[in-house]
Amino acid sequence: MNVIQQSFQVPFTFNIVFTKDLFSTENHEFSKFLSNFGDNSFQKKILFLIDAGVAEAHPKLQNAIKTYFQGVSNINLVEEILVLPGGEQVKNNTKYLDETLLAINKYGIDRHSFVAAIGGGAFLDMVGYASTIAHRGVKHIRIPTTVLSQNDSGVGVKNGVNFLGKKNFLGTFSPPVAVFNDTNFLTSLSDRDWRSGISEAVKVALIKDLPFFEWLEANALAMANREMNIMHEQIFRSAALHTNHISSGDPFEMGSARPLDFGHWAAHKLEYLTNFEIRHGEAVAIGIALDSIYSKLLGLISQEDVARIITLLKNLGFTLYHEKLGENDKLNLWEGLNEFREHLGGRLTITILEKLGKGREIHEVNFELMKQAVDELKMTLD
Structure with missing residues (x-):
């Protein structure tokens, strides 16, 4: 019997940044991260997905993101900001996973580009799962908006959706490339x-x-x-x-x-x-x-x-x-x-x-x- 034994390690490093008003033009944390991450010889893109509850509670958010990226020269903001339901609904119905994957495909999000999710833990779970399985893994950024996602689920390495009536039956272990905890999002929570x-x-x-x-x-x-x-x-x-x-x-x-x-x-x-x-x-x-x-x-x-x-x-x-x-x-x-x-x-x-x-x-x-x-x-x- 012939055996080839293979062993390797893959290091994972990511920062959890605690900040306020992440998309204020005076806050450079996000743009600094994007500028310093990866190979700048590639044309990088970023696709944003927002939890519908967050979009409703922060009606100026989408315009703030678009204004912010007018001052960022080394990355292209995808023209569409996708708004999908939050909570367990987004994990229970696979059509939202499909919509996310279709957007990743439509806008050419490759392994040098980013998918940024703004929402609660369930929303981050779904978007993180979609990001992990598209192209065997595109880079995902988490922007948690709830206490639970900022102190636990959003800062970990798990992604998933519910299936067959079982919680997180489909899922992956895949760390984000960065987490940004913005205290401003907490002000609108019930x-x-x-x-x-x-x-x-x-x-x-x-x-x-x-x-x-x-x-x-x-x-x-x-x-x-x-x-x-x-x-x-x-x-x-x-x-x-x-x-x-x-x-x-x-x-x-x-x-x-x-x-x-x-x-x-x-x-x-x-x-x-x-x-x-x-x-x-x-x-x-x-x-x-x-x-x-x-x-x-x-x-x-x-x-x-x-x-x-x-x-x-x-x-x-x-x-x-x-x-x-x-x-x-x-x-x-x-x-x-x-x-x-x-x-x-x-x-x-x-x-x-x-x-x-x-x-x-x-x-x-x-x-x-x-x-x-x-x-x-x-x-x-x-």
């Missing part, structure tokens, strides 16, 4: 969307950083009251924890461990059970509370620890129970566990809490205890 993304900060603090969890406790009411400087610090610290984990561990998830998905197995199922009536971050808050109670029932954390977690989430404004959790004698949740197992490649791995600030991976769930955790969670409504 209270629900403002709050929703903070759950991802709670998640990463609980499994990785006790001092950050304590900071969140101390500043929960300030964030709920929309104090921008506090929210900005939360986003920065959360993004740093998420990206540090990706760079130091298993960025493309070759194994089955997904510690950053603490609280997510139930959240993913709950989103589908409610037909995405609840936001992803709202579902994650419920999932965090559920898995925290389960951790207590396993004897790992105390009732006092759980009370601190519940109090923090409530102070942020979250409702921590949904009737779909108990529906069908909780068998829908059992189905959710099995779907999560399948998504991980056949071996269940979920993260629970060993203590505040430290997660622990487990590979099986006592579903009777999990059902008890659901019942205890329901009591938080009282």
